[in-house]
Amino acid sequence: MRQFCVIISALLLAGVSLAGEINLLDPAWGWRSPNPGVKIEFSAAGLTVSGTLTSTGIVNRRPLNFSTRDFDLLAIKMKTSKEGMGELSWASDKTPFSFRNSYPFYLRRPGAYHTYYVNLAAYDRDRSKITLLLLFPFSGPGAAEIAELKLVKGSLYEKIFAGWQEFFGPNGREQDFFNFLVVRSPRLFGRTLNYYVNFFLALFLAVVVILRKRWDLSRVFLLTLLAAWAAVELNYLGENLAAVRRQARFLGKSLEEKRALVNPGDFYAFLKFADSQLPAGAAFDIRAAGLYNGRNANYYLYPKRFKAGAPYLLIYDVKPDQKTRRGYRPWQIFRPGAYILKS
């Protein structure tokens, strides 16, 4: 019995999984990208994903229908062309894709293979059947070679590693991908750090209240709360520091250079070009890649006014359909893919 336990422990610590695994690096799962600008190629080495635009997610078309009871970890072994962040989202038979079913992770040194673990079971608390995975191997333009993409029953080592990666991951250290108006708390095993701290303190508070007739522990409790506050603040100072580092690239730049930096790619240069070409007081319409680029154009080009169906149509890295192009003719070209049409 003792020998058996030793063997099991050794296997767990060595990271050997006793259960099976599902290899997701198979064209049969129907991997595709909702963005037509993203290239997906299968080869003997695995799957290569590359794109020059901002959104490079890939999603499976054939439903996976697995339970996180059977396969709790997703292991991704890949080599990326850049640092930054990757992200995994999932949809199940109960929940659609949402920012809560989302797991961002830091990418490690580019040009070398690294394994990333996502503890799906920790997040999938209602034990639904996961159907779709949406993987962003990196953010923005770039390339990734995925050598392994598999669902496994994780070993102890793999789960500890996943926890480490999760706790020191972007959640609670970077501004939220989806909603920058929430200050997130770092995650550990699918829950927030503040959940654990509040849980412990609430328990302590209950003990203090129960024992208050015998011992007055209220001051001890308040000091503990203060210490815990200091600890979460220390963590948040790390986030402050990350923000300072992120924005250090603006140091020493002119106002125009800064504006170019806060806009994706050469979008600001394109707007400057449009501003110089459009007549004073002209109204314009725009079709642009990126969620907020139309809004940005409206702001930067003012007093030229944004108006749907205006005589000038700005096109930036999108292919307008026939209906949109109707009534317009080419007018000024900034570069291939970024130009102005005139009615």
Added chain:
Amino acid sequence: MIAIALLLPFLLGLSVVAALLGRRAGFFSFIEKLALAFVVGWGAHALVMFFLSLAGAPLTFFNIFLAEALLIAGGLPILFRNAGQWRPGKLPSFTFLALLPAALIAVKLASVVWAAFSRPVIDPDILGCYALGAKMIFLNKTILLNGPWADKPLMPFLWQAWPSIGLDFWNDTLLTLPNPLLFLSFLIIFYSALARHFKRWYALLSTLLLATMPLLVFHAGTAYTDWPQALYYSAGTFYLFLFMKEFRGDREAAAGSLLAGAALLGLTVWAKKSGLYYAAIDLAALLIFLSFAGAEIKKTDWRLFFQSAVIFLAIAAPWLLFNQLSTFRGYYVEVASQNYIDLETAGPRPQTLPALSALYRNTFLEDNWHLLGLLFAAALVLYPKKALAGPRLYLLLIIALQLTALFVLFRFTNLYRFVHDETLLNRLTLHFAPVILFFCAQILGENFSKSCKTNG
């Protein structure tokens, strides 16, 4: 020019605060008066720009400077007449141990400075609304145009246009020009409001907790309107509470607090639409307080109440009238009528559990307030008698009404849609989160100050 852009509203604030408080300025500490002058000054500055534009004067640096210089010149004699009340006192002596919280507060302030000025605005809502509106005011030199503000109060737009008006070119790294100093002023007001009745080390420690509240620090570095809303509403509520606390003791000190509170709550209405119902909540608490204090109210007090009401209305009414009371209509549409009916067919029907779950997430799971939720619970559970006694009861009433309003808004109205994307609930909580911390500090301070006296 940036220094003048910062200094002019401050000098205006000095005049306004001097006129507002008169001899009662002596009840406020020197740094508190300066902080109050900066906060009130920026509010008054927005009002001056508003009235100038309404009068048909172009919003140029010269016009604004001239108008404010006249107002400052009018207020200076009052300041000089009460010069004795404005003299800086002796510098407080802090122990070496107090330097640590002060240093940490400085770090937080530095992070606000960095976030405010290191780059141009990028947040989509700011670009689409506030920055665009400010740019329109800057280029057209008027507010009388069809701007993106719709029925939103104009103070944030005017603030954001002002630095560029001063520089005479559009600079979107300076939209948040007053924010770091407003943040510092807010901390000073919080500290001073506590230091009036508690030990300095305790006030400083509590201020450190405020300075480390992540969402507050984050918003102080952005051009969103939630920061001015939190600032004016919370600071106004602190002074309202001080009035209640001092009413049975030093009437003159209480009067100064009420006047300051009335001015700040009036400015709340200019920060964001929600300011109006926040002011109504505070007014309700004040009326209940006064109804219980009935026998103690002297004839001279009525004059003070009248003065305070006039100050509040004189500040708030111009915006409400200019906006043709659309703020009220906005509430009605959002809360009660058409949208709710649309929602039944078009979107998810509001439910209790998701609304409560969102409140729980907001309070305990994410890191918007660090551990404020548990501190509040602990203060109530450990010291229930103190929480329900004296003026603290009215502060608790204000917090309870705020929390109830949040639940009602997210459970029964069209705002339910924001429960799922978490874009609104935490921002609305931000507006009164400092009040919750102030309440906790009041309760716990009662215990700690007691022990300090015992220990000598």
